[in-house]
Amino acid sequence: MAYFHSYAHVGIHEEMIKDRVRTETYRAAIMQHQSSITGKVVVDVGCGTGILSIFCAQAGAKRVYAVDASEIAVQANEVVKANNLSDTVIVLHGRVEDVQIDEEVDVIISEWMGYMLLYESMLGSVITARDRWLKPGGLILPSNATLYMAPITHSDRYSESIDFWRNVYGIDMSAMLPLAKQCAFEEPSVETITGENVLTWPHVVKHLDCYTISIHELESVTTRYKFKSMMRAPLHGFAFWFDVEFSGPAVSPTNNHTPSSHVDDNPLDGSQRKKRANPNEALVLSTAPEDPPTHWQQTLIYFYDPIEVEQDQLIEGSVTLSQSKENARFMNIHLEYASGGRSFVKELVMR
Structure with a gap:
């Protein structure tokens, strides 16, 4: 309560x-x-x-x-x-x-959308209302949602939280660094970045069709990602954002829910991401870094230490978002990452 x-x-x-x-x-x-x-x-x-x-x-x-x-x-x-x-x-x-x-x-x-789309999301309540009361062919607004992720570089944020401990009023306080990193980056961070922070086109983590999705599908979402860095830069972590679309109900089965396994494994390039069946038809509310800011901002998962990536270097791994057993409103995040011979796992709880 x-x-x-x-x-x-x-x-x-x-x-x-x-x-x-x-x-x-x-x-x-x-x-x-x-x-x-x-x-x-x-x-x-x-x-x-x-x-x-x-x-x-x-x-x-x-x-x-x-x-x-x-x-x-x-x-x-x-x-x-x-x-x-x-x-x-x-x-x-x-x-x-x-x-x-x-x-x-x-x-x-x-x-119903929460930070990172699914955190504290009320989508389960929307599904319940749909199954209890909505007439066949009824309208749900918004009608669908898409969660994206992309690798980011954000040196300013890293410096503000971490690097200043190296010299504090002329005193070497670098012994504070491990604790500072843990405190700054052990949980997801909700903040605003810009398109300049993003190293690649985004990957679709999950597409949700509000007409067909089940509550069971929300319990755990897993996707494998593969990015190719567009530039040489320190990789500080990943950003997540979403958009929702306000379109009418699907008019035929062919327009209906695309199986998530098909959508999830395809990183979209920018031209695809912006395409709609009919651009005049659906209004879109976007929380992407290149769009006007909203109170959702973006959700960032930082590594404890940046990783230098070269242009065209592959960045791959998987991410799983699951409802916490202790509180269904909390979200567990399991991130696996590999690039340039290095790999690691990061576990976080968004609470």
Whole structure:
């Protein structure tokens, strides 16, 4: 319950709403799909302050069920009242697994994505709502998501955290280095990098189709990666980011979920990554380093020591992301890496 309690704090919601890229993309997606929302029943999974529910009401929804397990639902109800939308928006305080909705719904909307896409993600709740209430052919926003990874170089960050111990007011404090490295890099770091930090085109770790994915698939995600460095540089670790797409339901089985084994093992070059079936069709919310920053930033996994890589040098290995047994909201990360005759394993917990 601590997880839900933390989401009662207004600061978290303020940060998310002030993220204009996030909030305006959601509003644009609602307006783009207005014909599927007007006169229809919508459920907003993890409604927070209720802003997406209100956008849906403004788009002409017949009824919106705004569901949230945290105490923020009390405030959401007040916000709905203050905007004279109590006839349309029904706030349900409870978990998606527990609340009752006595009709099928036409649309599920949710801002479920966590850092690194899957950390503290509410996708499991979206899947539960889909399986409980969504009509056949109903709409899910966003409809799919893709998690990427790429090797990065980030000398400034390494210097700030580590190198300054070599000379502190003229004193050699390098005995602090092992501890400094452990404290700085033993857990994933959420920060903003730019395209200049990235050494190669990204690799698809996992593609998620919200219409077909099962809760079981989220328990563990594994991919093998193989990169070729575009330049000579110190390799400091890997960055992860994601994008989500707001497109309609698949119209035929051929558009449906691509088997993950096919997608996961193909590093995409930049031209492929930007291609869509129809660029005018799907709105995309991206957290990539080259796109405008969001509150998700990027998630970085740093090595304790940088590795010098040459241009065209292969960087390969595997990464597994799995739900922690102690807390399903935590994520265990198992990273295996090999390049230039060196190999190692790094285990982290994102908590």
